[in-house]
Amino acid sequence: MQPNIPTPAAQYGASARRWNWRRALSSTGSTGDAVFRVILFLCAMLILLIVVSMVTMMAANAMPSIRRFGFGFLTGRDWNPVADSFGALPFIYGTIVSSIIALIIAVPLSLGVAVFLVEQAPRRIARPIAFLVELLAAIPSVVYGLWGIFVLAPFLRVYVEPPLQKWFGWLPLFQGRITGIGLLTGGVILAIMVTPIITAVVRDVLAAVPVSQREAALALGATKWETTRVVLANAASGIAGAIVLGLGRAIGETMAVTMVIGNVPQISASLFEPSYTIASVLASNFSEATDELYLSALIQIGLILFLVTFMVNGVAKLLVWSVTRGTSGTARAT
Amino acid sequence: MSEVSVSGKNFRRVVNTLMTSLTAACAFFVVATLVIILGYIAIRGVTSISWQFLIDTPKPVGEGGGIGNAIVGSFIMMLLSSVVGLPLGIAVGVYLAEFGDGWMGNIVRFVTDTLTGVPSIIVGIFIYTLIVLPMGRASALAGGIALALIMIPIVARTTEEMIRLVPTSLREGALALGAPQWRVTLGVVLPAASSGIATGAMLAIARISGETAPLLFTALGSRFYNYYLDKPMSSLTVQIYNYAIGPYDVEHKMAWAATLVLMALILAINIAVRFFTRQKV
Numbered sequence: 001m002q003p004n005i006p007t008p009a010a011q012y013g014a015s016a017r018r019w020n021w022r023r024a025l026s027s028t029g030s031t032g033d034a035v036f037r038v039i040l041f042l043c044a045m046l047i048l049l050i051v052v053s054m055v056t057m058m059a060a061n062a063m064p065s066i067r068r069f070g071f072g073f074l075t076g077r078d079w080n081p082v083a084d085s086f087g088a089l090p091f092i093y094g095t096i097v098s099s100i101i102a103l104i105i106a107v108p109l110s111l112g113v114a115v116f117l118v119e120q121a122p123r124r125i126a127r128p129i130a131f132l133v134e135l136l137a138a139i140p141s142v143v144y145g146l147w148g149i150f151v152l153a154p155f156l157r158v159y160v161e162p163p164l165q166k167w168f169g170w171l172p173l174f175q176g177r178i179t180g181i182g183l184l185t186g187g188v189i190l191a192i193m194v195t196p197i198i199t200a201v202v203r204d205v206l207a208a209v210p211v212s213q214r215e216a217a218l219a220l221g222a223t224k225w226e227t228t229r230v231v232l233a234n235a236a237s238g239i240a241g242a243i244v245l246g247l248g249r250a251i252g253e254t255m256a257v258t259m260v261i262g263n264v265p266q267i268s269a270s271l272f273e274p275s276y277t278i279a280s281v282l283a284s285n286f287s288e289a290t291d292e293l294y295l296s297a298l299i300q301i302g303l304i305l306f307l308v309t310f311m312v313n314g315v316a317k318l319l320v321w322s323v324t325r326g327t328s329g330t331a332r333a334t
Numbered sequence: 335m336s337e338v339s340v341s342g343k344n345f346r347r348v349v350n351t352l353m354t355s356l357t358a359a360c361a362f363f364v365v366a367t368l369v370i371i372l373g374y375i376a377i378r379g380v381t382s383i384s385w386q387f388l389i390d391t392p393k394p395v396g397e398g399g400g401i402g403n404a405i406v407g408s409f410i411m412m413l414l415s416s417v418v419g420l421p422l423g424i425a426v427g428v429y430l431a432e433f434g435d436g437w438m439g440n441i442v443r444f445v446t447d448t449l450t451g452v453p454s455i456i457v458g459i460f461i462y463t464l465i466v467l468p469m470g471r472a473s474a475l476a477g478g479i480a481l482a483l484i485m486i487p488i489v490a491r492t493t494e495e496m497i498r499l500v501p502t503s504l505r506e507g508a509l510a511l512g513a514p515q516w517r518v519t520l521g522v523v524l525p526a527a528s529s530g531i532a533t534g535a536m537l538a539i540a541r542i543s544g545e546t547a548p549l550l551f552t553a554l555g556s557r558f559y560n561y562y563l564d565k566p567m568s569s570l571t572v573q574i575y576n577y578a579i580g581p582y583d584v585e586h587k588m589a590w591a592a593t594l595v596l597m598a599l600i601l602a603i604n605i606a607v608r609f610f611t612r613q614k615v
Contacts, residue, residue: 036516037433043425044434044442047490050483051445054456057463112360120354121361129361131608136368138604140544142571143593146578147371150378150586192367199364223350245451252453254547259578279547282455286462287551302459306452313451317444 054306062300064293073300079265079281081289086297088304090265094183094275098257099250101187101271102194107243109191110198111232117199118206119228130203137196145259148189153180153260156188161272176270179262184271186261190253194246201245201320205238206231208324241319248312252305254279278305372597379594382587388595392557392573395582401592403559404573407474410561411553411569412543414478419485420535426486427493427531432519434494443494449487457483458548466552474560474567477553481542488541492534496527533607540603544596546571570596 059066069076069086076087113133117126157180168174209231217227232239262274263284278301289295390400430443461480466472500523508518524531546569549555554566555576570592577589 030514030516032516033514036519040425040429040433043422044429044438046422047426047442047446047449047486050486051449053464054452054460057460058456061463061467109360109364112357113364116357116361120357129365132365132368133361135601135604136364136371138540138544138600139371140546140571140596140600142546142574142578143371143375143544143597146574146589146593147374149578151370151374195364223346225350225353226346228353248451252451252455254453254455255575259575279453279455282459283547283550286459287554299459299463302456306456309451309453309456310448313448314444316451317447 055303058299058303058306062296062303065296065300068293069297073297074304077267081285081294084293086293088278088301090267091276091278091281091301093267094186094261095251095277095279097183097271098186098190098261098275098277099247101184102190102250103243103247105188105191106195106198106246110195110202110242110246111239113195113199114202114206115228115232118203119231120224133196133199136192137200141193141253141255142259144189144193144256148185148256148260152189153185156180156185160184165272172269173271176268176272178272179274181260181262181274182270182272183261183275186257186275186277187271189256189260190250193253193256194249197249198242198246201242202235202239205235205242205320205323208238209234235323237319238323241316241321241323244312244319245316248309248316251312252279252309254283258283278302375590375593375597378587378590379597382591383594384591387588387591391559392568395580395584399588401570401573401588401595403556404568404570404592405595406559406561407553407556407567408543408570410563411474411478411481411549411567412539414474414563415481415485415542416535416539418479419482419538420489422482423486423489423535423538424493424531426490428497428519428524430490430494431497432515432523443491446487446490450491453547454480454484454545455547455550458550458552461548461552469564472552472554472566473564474553475563477549477567477569478563480548480552481545484542484545484548485538488538489531489534492537493527493531496530496534497523499530500526529610533611536603536607540600540607543603544571544600546575550575 065073065086073086073088074092075089076085077089078085078087079090080086113129117130117133121129157178161174161178161180161184164174165178213230213234214227217230222230257277258280261277261280263276263280264274265276265281266273268275282298282302282305286295286298289298386398387400388405389402390398391403392401393399426442426446430439430446433439434443457480461476461483465476465479469476504522504526505518508522509515513521549569549572553569553572555572556566556568558568560567574589574592574596577585577592580586580589
């Protein structure tokens with residue numbers, strides 16, 4: 001419409017923003033402010049655009065597979081690229097079981113560490129330990145994988161799995177061949193990886209519980225541990241959030257699991273058997289997927305993983321926010 | 335609720351002592367795990383590393399070989415992702431801190447937070463469909479942008495937190511002198527928050543320096559020194575992965591040596607950040 005303006009869209013946006021901005025903040029309404037705000041707004045919109053295009057690009061590329069298999073994709077147990085037969089159930093199973101193992105180990109451990117750091121340790125001990133636990137989170141996934149293959153897997157094969165089989169061998173969980181590479185090893189390595197994450201969030205959540213809660217419990221004659229239980233009860237939803245966050249991380253963790261879980265698409269009750277997770281099938285098969293259907297089946301798996309982790313993380317954030325955001329949600333009577 | 339008998343009191347004391355030592359044991363166990371992992375990397379890495387290893391390119395098994403091109407590739411892609419990711423991340427962080435109190439800000443904040451938790455392999459697939467498929471081949475560009483996508487939400491959230499720590503009086507002082515808001519933000523608030531933002535940026539760089547999954551099918555890897563962004567590029571992490579899953583013992587040794595290099599970089603950044611922030615506080 002106006003030929004003298006080089007970028008109509010930006011100009012239009014700028015004037016529209018400035019008008020809003022002037023009203024909202026009753027400021028001088030300088031052009032600089034308007035331009036500044038529009039640029040920042042566009043950057044923020046870029047984040048939304050990235051997420052939206054993630055979903056759409058992956059959905060578009062997964063279309064051949066979605067059309068062909070529909071919801072049967074989720075329940076199909078057969079994964080055979082040569083025969084163009086793709087079912088994701090073995091990967092879903094492997095992901096769920098390895099994540100459950102990880103949480104069973106990591107949740108009590110993380111709670112213990114967080115309680116120790118916030119409630120019990122004197123500050124000069126707590127700070128360096130907190131730093132060391134954070135360092136555990138800084139170790140890259142591929143390094144965990146390397147350590148998992150050459151240190152953890154042999155250790156579990158020799159010292160942990162045989163006793164488990166001896167004592168609990170009557171359970172289907174602990175039957176089968178012991179190789180050191182499989183669901184259990186994957187779960188243990190995941191546990192080590194999610195522990196610092198759960199610990200960090202639980203620490204924040206515990207720290208957000210008002211001191212008055214502790215003082216009240218102590219004043220009633222509670223021991224240190226009984227006081228801690230009051231604090232834990234107060235922070236319950238935040239702790240749940242931390243656990244869900246750890247779950248989200250465990251579900252999406254790729255490299256370390258790929259390296260120790262054995263990568264065999266099967267559903268077996270035994271934790272010693274090799275398995276596959278959604279993330280690890282992507283990591284190890286994506287670059288060899290040449291034909292369209294194979295590639296789109298993998299992208300469909302990726303899309304499922306994306307949506308699941310996105311939802312899991314969303315739930316986790318809401319739970320954590322309910323405790324750490326302001327004091328209104330925290331001062332609950334128990 | 336309360337049996338005030340002597341035995342009840344003792345029982346409570348015993349439980350208290352037991353649980354206190356249990357939590358301490360948890361902390362000890364986790365720290366011990368860290369020490370064991372780092373110890374293995376140090377010992378196995380040091381025994382396998384050499385100067386030649388740091389400059390050579392990968393060679394067929396038995397002829398030596400090294401990670402020179404992988405180190406260069408990692409740095410090029412980290413640089414590329416920093417150039418793309420840091421300004422964008424900081425801009426989003428500034429937006430959230432300065433204008434992010436409405437519903438729009440909340441949506442952006444929520445999406446940014448959840449984006450942080452999206453598995454990095456998904457970012458790799460997304461960039462594969464977005465850049466690698468149209469370009470027809472893997473490239474350092476795709477790898478760098480994948481890493482940038484991982485950086486942006488981390489940098490954005492730390493930037494927001496750091497800007498919110500800047501006292502309102504500082505802002506008001508600048509505004510009272512007649513400065514427009516953009517001058518206040520860029521000239522007063524950002525410099526005041528700069529050390530915190532730099533810390534966040536360093537941690538984000540440390541984080542992406544260890545990323546493997548997003549590079550597997552975007553930058554792919556290469557056996558040669560490559561300085562072109564439109565060609566496949568080797569990286570330390572992908573090289574470690576390839577060496578680790580290789581069948582030969584020589585390769586495993588090289589994986590440990592490469593890991594030592596990677597961990598030295600990451601630990602250096604983390605400890606530097608720690609030192610840096612303690613100085614400020």
